[in-house]
Amino acid sequence: EWPQWRGPHRDGISPETGLMKEWPPGGPPLVWKTNGTGQGYSSLSISQGRLFTMGTRGEREFIIAFDVASGRPLWVTPHGARFKSDRGDGPRGTPTLDGDRLYALGGNGDLSCLETRTGKSVWTINVIEKFSASNIHWGLSESPLVVGDRVLVNAGGPGASIVALNKNDGSLIWKSQSDPAGYSSAVPLEVGGIPQAIFFTGRRALGLDIRDGRLLWEYSQVANNVADIATPIVRGNRVFLSSDYGTGCALLELKPNGKGIAAQEIYFNRNMKNHHSSCVLVGDTLYGFSSSILTALRFEDGQVAWKDRSVGKGSLVYADGHLYCFSEKGVAGLVEATPEGYREKGRFSIPQESLPTWSHPVVAGGRLYLRDQDTLYSFDIRERK
Numbered sequence: 001e002w003p004q005w006r007g008p009h010r011d012g013i014s015p016e017t018g019l020m021k022e023w024p025p026g027g028p029p030l031v032w033k034t035n036g037t038g039q040g041y042s043s044l045s046i047s048q049g050r051l052f053t054m055g056t057r058g059e060r061e062f063i064i065a066f067d068v069a070s071g072r073p074l075w076v077t078p079h080g081a082r083f084k085s086d087r088g089d090g091p092r093g094t095p096t097l098d099g100d101r102l103y104a105l106g107g108n109g110d111l112s113c114l115e116t117r118t119g120k121s122v123w124t125i126n127v128i129e130k131f132s133a134s135n136i137h138w139g140l141s142e143s144p145l146v147v148g149d150r151v152l153v154n155a156g157g158p159g160a161s162i163v164a165l166n167k168n169d170g171s172l173i174w175k176s177q178s179d180p181a182g183y184s185s186a187v188p189l190e191v192g193g194i195p196q197a198i199f200f201t202g203r204r205a206l207g208l209d210i211r212d213g214r215l216l217w218e219y220s221q222v223a224n225n226v227a228d229i230a231t232p233i234v235r236g237n238r239v240f241l242s243s244d245y246g247t248g249c250a251l252l253e254l255k256p257n258g259k260g261i262a263a264q265e266i267y268f269n270r271n272m273k274n275h276h277s278s279c280v281l282v283g284d285t286l287y288g289f290s291s292s293i294l295t296a297l298r299f300e301d302g303q304v305a306w307k308d309r310s311v312g313k314g315s316l317v318y319a320d321g322h323l324y325c326f327s328e329k330g331v332a333g334l335v336e337a338t339p340e341g342y343r344e345k346g347r348f349s350i351p352q353e354s355l356p357t358w359s360h361p362v363v364a365g366g367r368l369y370l371r372d373q374d375t376l377y378s379f380d381i382r383e384r385k
Helices: none
Strands: 030-035 045-047 050-057 060-067 073-081 096-098 101-105 110-115 121-126 145-147 150-157 160-166 172-176 187-191 194-200 205-209 215-219 233-235 238-243 248-257 260-269 280-282 285-290 293-298 304-308 314-319 322-327 331-336 344-349 362-364 367-372 375-380
Touching: 045 096, 050 101, 060 110, 073 110, 073 121, 096 145, 110 150, 145 187, 145 194, 187 233, 187 248, 194 238, 215 248, 215 260, 233 280, 280 314, 285 314, 314 362
Parallel strands: none
Antiparallel strands: 030 375, 045 050, 050 060, 060 073, 096 101, 101 110, 110 121, 145 150, 150 160, 160 172, 187 194, 194 205, 205 215, 233 238, 238 248, 248 260, 280 285, 285 293, 293 304, 314 322, 322 331, 331 344, 362 367, 367 375
16 A cells, blocks of 8 residues: 555655565566556555556646556546646646545645545645645645645645645635745654644745644755755654755754744754655665765764765655665666665666656555656566565
């Protein structure tokens, strides 16, 4: 199961085991290849034998479901107007699955709730229009966060930068702050008995009380004022944040402070500069692309363990002791997740269209899934016995 952006816990970690420890020449076996995802950079969510993503066909965006076993399309539901950009058209976010419902945010701000079985629309709103926001340069890219009875998104409106909506009907529960939207997706965390959602907006990182939207803490040094993209990483009461454009990374410690939360900086440096992808935290080591260089970083003090050019600038997820790297030039690589040094265990390439392969990889059900615009691949990565 991979029910949302970056997996079950939004951290890029797959619980899969029994996977290949080394790939054969040419890569793992191809199970199927299919077309029909349309243009766009959306990644994939997977549950109960179905795979969900978003794409553009003609002048419309669509939410699309496929059969995991065969790659056969199951349903296609229209989802707002086509987002157009000099860096590639189409949606960027990944659908979030919650029971028998799916929540998806398009590049132009269309937020929809669908039935996962049929693709039937339950409700839809445009958060840019509803909350008087302006779209950001490369389009809203967030994957909605569903917590309890609500769905949270960074709409970017005045007094409504972040909104919590009733997941059953889309009605407003609360709205908070006035930051422009970022390109990042939120993560939940509870500290001192306070349930919070951590967002990385276009201006700062912040924590909001999920219950009422009140601001708990904020931290701006890691924001770059161009594109804050990476998803925050949480462990215990600590939060790791990173952005590129020459900025860097920070580790914060969150402590209860009266009725709020105090955010204390443990470190800030330029040893990890995540651009369009996020790190994974395995043991006490963060692995991620610092600009274009795959980097292993000690979580506790922010010092570099190793660096390697690897497959080239890209994104990654973790499963069964290994990093699954996917470069923006269509190269997939298997790398042992160890702080001791760079150990590559195989690589292969998929044919690439004219745009970068920015859709993040997914590992679920013994398969590796890769997307390049309108083409979707499923590879069998189970260990041979």
